[in-house]
Amino acid sequence: MLGKAFVIAKTNLRNIKVACTTTYILMGVILLQDIVMLILDVLGIYSNPAGNLTVSYGNYLFLLIILGAIYISTTNFRMMMNLGAKRKDYFYGCYLTYVIMAAIISFLSILLYFTYDRFAINLFLRGGTMDVLYWFGWLNNGVIVAYFRQFAFLLLLSVLIHTLSTIQDRWYGWITDGVIIAVISVFTPIAPLRQFLIGFFNLIIFNNNALLQIFVCLILSIVIYLLNKPILAAKAI
Numbered sequence: 001m002l003g004k005a006f007v008i009a010k011t012n013l014r015n016i017k018v019a020c021t022t023t024y025i026l027m028g029v030i031l032l033q034d035i036v037m038l039i040l041d042v043l044g045i046y047s048n049p050a051g052n053l054t055v056s057y058g059n060y061l062f063l064l065i066i067l068g069a070i071y072i073s074t075t076n077f078r079m080m081m082n083l084g085a086k087r088k089d090y091f092y093g094c095y096l097t098y099v100i101m102a103a104i105i106s107f108l109s110i111l112l113y114f115t116y117d118r119f120a121i122n123l124f125l126r127g128g129t130m131d132v133l134y135w136f137g138w139l140n141n142g143v144i145v146a147y148f149r150q151f152a153f154l155l156l157l158s159v160l161i162h163t164l165s166t167i168q169d170r171w172y173g174w175i176t177d178g179v180i181i182a183v184i185s186v187f188t189p190i191a192p193l194r195q196f197l198i199g200f201f202n203l204i205i206f207n208n209n210a211l212l213q214i215f216v217c218l219i220l221s222i223v224i225y226l227l228n229k230p231i232l233a234a235k236a237i
Helices: 002-014 017-043 057-082 087-114 116-123 143-166 171-187 191-206 210-226 228-234
Strands: none
Touching: 002 057, 002 087, 017 057, 057 087, 057 116, 057 143, 087 116, 087 143, 087 228, 143 191, 143 210, 143 228, 171 191, 191 210, 210 228
């Protein structure tokens, strides 16, 4: 079963070219923008003022997680079934796909934070960068812990997007969308309910206890992904 799951994961990763291309184009545009800013800074035409923050270059890779999960859940299922894959193998293979994607993107994001972002800040981005590693407090426990915190969160994010995308063609998908909108609309203006939402986000993102944040994200990713099992069983090819 594990071998077949790896095959599915490998196939998924090979068939998210649209997501990869979109992400690479965006990152290419940002890189070009940075090159222009560097040239202007060297020529003395423009200098980024202190306090003017830019988004961390590595954080643009998160778009690949989002688009990849949407593409896999909406397109790859039918392709896999037509190729003779079993639903059970597809189920495990997709989760393995997101584990691999979260692991790689978390590593690359941290690598770019300590290389490209540092280089850019020292040369011309004097205002600094906005990176989830810093703003979410994930670096407070060191780089290794930050890696696993980011990995766990990205895995949860990909699984959530995959599940929501999978049910969009069913009636319960529309109900789920309505419930999410209603929760946000109702909980946000009411102080006690708003505190509940804040507490939840603190638990999975800003938690001072790194191990608890990692554990909660991993458990939630498994629980949410298990919802896909009955959904896949009833899904038409």
